[in-house]
Amino acid sequence: MIDVTNLTKHYGRHIAVDDLSFTVRPGVVTAFLGPNGAGKTTTMRMILGLDRPTAGRALVNGRPFEQHRAPLREIGALIDAKGTHPGRPARDHLSALAATTGISKRRVGKVLDLVGLSEVADRRSGGFSLGMGQRLGIASALLGDPHTVMLDEPVNGLDPEGVLWIRNLLKSLAAEGRTVLVSSHLMSEMALTAEHFIIVGRGRLIADMSGSELTAMTEPTSVRVRSPHARQLRDLLAGDATDIAIRGHDLFDVVGVDADEIGARARSANLQLQELTPARASLEDIFIDLTKDAVDYHGATDSTNSTHKLENPR
Numbered sequence: 001m002i003d004v005t006n007l008t009k010h011y012g013r014h015i016a017v018d019d020l021s022f023t024v025r026p027g028v029v030t031a032f033l034g035p036n037g038a039g040k041t042t043t044m045r046m047i048l049g050l051d052r053p054t055a056g057r058a059l060v061n062g063r064p065f066e067q068h069r070a071p072l073r074e075i076g077a078l079i080d081a082k083g084t085h086p087g088r089p090a091r092d093h094l095s096a097l098a099a100t101t102g103i104s105k106r107r108v109g110k111v112l113d114l115v116g117l118s119e120v121a122d123r124r125s126g127g128f129s130l131g132m133g134q135r136l137g138i139a140s141a142l143l144g145d146p147h148t149v150m151l152d153e154p155v156n157g158l159d160p161e162g163v164l165w166i167r168n169l170l171k172s173l174a175a176e177g178r179t180v181l182v183s184s185h186l187m188s189e190m191a192l193t194a195e196h197f198i199i200v201g202r203g204r205l206i207a208d209m210s211g212s213e214l215t216a217m218t219e220p221t222s223v224r225v226r227s228p229h230a231r232q233l234r235d236l237l238a239g240d241a242t243d244i245a246i247r248g249h250d251l252f253d254v255v256g257v258d259a260d261e262i263g264a265r266a267r268s269a270n271l272q273l274q275e276l277t278p279a280r281a282s283l284e285d286i287f288i289d290l291t292k293d294a295v296d297y298h299g300a301t302d303s304t305n306s307t308h309k310l311e312n313p314r
């Protein structure tokens with residue numbers, strides 16, 4: 001469990017983390033999302049005691065990280081995958097880490113197997129690809145068999161196979177009952193991995209909720225209707241719909257009339273319905289909408305110009 005309360009970090013006049021409070025619970029993957037510069041790494045560094053908060057506090061399993069007798073058994077973290085000595089083989093790196101932190105040497109072989117590096121464990125890590133380096137960083141994080149795992153942008157620069165591997169690893173760690181916090185600026189990836197989302201922008205909390213709660217923040221954008229009587233149904237709805245888009249001989253999308261109303265009208269006209277599906281914005285659209293004011297640099301094509309409406313933006 002990670003508890004962050006009123007956490008704040010100033011660098012001179014710049015506020016990197018601004019009065020942030022949230023709890024990361026065990027058993028689900030929690031995504032820590034925000035655009036570049038939102039304060040994710042700074043927050044994670046404060047959770048690990050690597051940076052001192054200007055105000056507030058961060059607790060790992062009930063205590064500040066540095067007050068645990070065996071901190072690496074409490075929380076394993078990947079903050080900078082390049083933090084290994086390039087001349088040292090992966091196995092030696094992990095063995096040294098185990099020896100200096102009182103972790104059994106047997107764990108070294110176990111984590112090398114877990115991350116798929118056993119065959120290259122005696123090669124110098126300096127020759128590792130980006131993906132292999134990430135795997136070694138994750139092996140270091142898991143060495144102490146920790147209750148809580150925290151990874152900063154672990155999928156950055158990985159190939160699709162590496163991305164899939166990390167996704168499955170994170171889910172299995174959470175399924176074992178561990179607390180898993182993983183940062184990213186890519187909602188598209190996290191939507192497939194996480195169940196809970198903590199979204200920050202310019203150091204401030206924007207949202208702290210499950211995927212279904214996030215989705216429920218938007219009004220349905222349209223309703224998809226499939227019926228063998230599509231034409232008659234369209235005629236029935238034409239007066240109230242703001243838009244009707246024909247998608248096929250038996251399929252169309254309606255804007256401006258909700259699914260309950262379409263169902264009621266079809267029933268009273270005795271017209272059969274085969275599909276009635278409200279369409280909502282994707283998690284990625286919602287993320288872009290929520291963080292659009294916190295993005296420092298927009299591209300020439302403004303991806304924030306989405307059409308859905310948030311009911312309850314914070």
Ligand SMILES: Nc1ncnc2c1ncn2[C@@H]1O[C@H](COP(=O)(O)OP(=O)(O)OP(=O)(O)O)[C@@H](O)[C@H]1O
Pocket residue numbers: 011014015016034035036037038039040041042043185
């Ligand atoms: N040591 C530092 N000195 C001064 N400013 C810093 C320092 N570390 C971070 N910052 C600033 O604090 C803000 C938050 O940075 P941070 O790296 O925590 O964001 P982030 O969400 O992890 O972003 P990214 O996704 O780009 O890694 C940024 O504006 C950054 O420039």
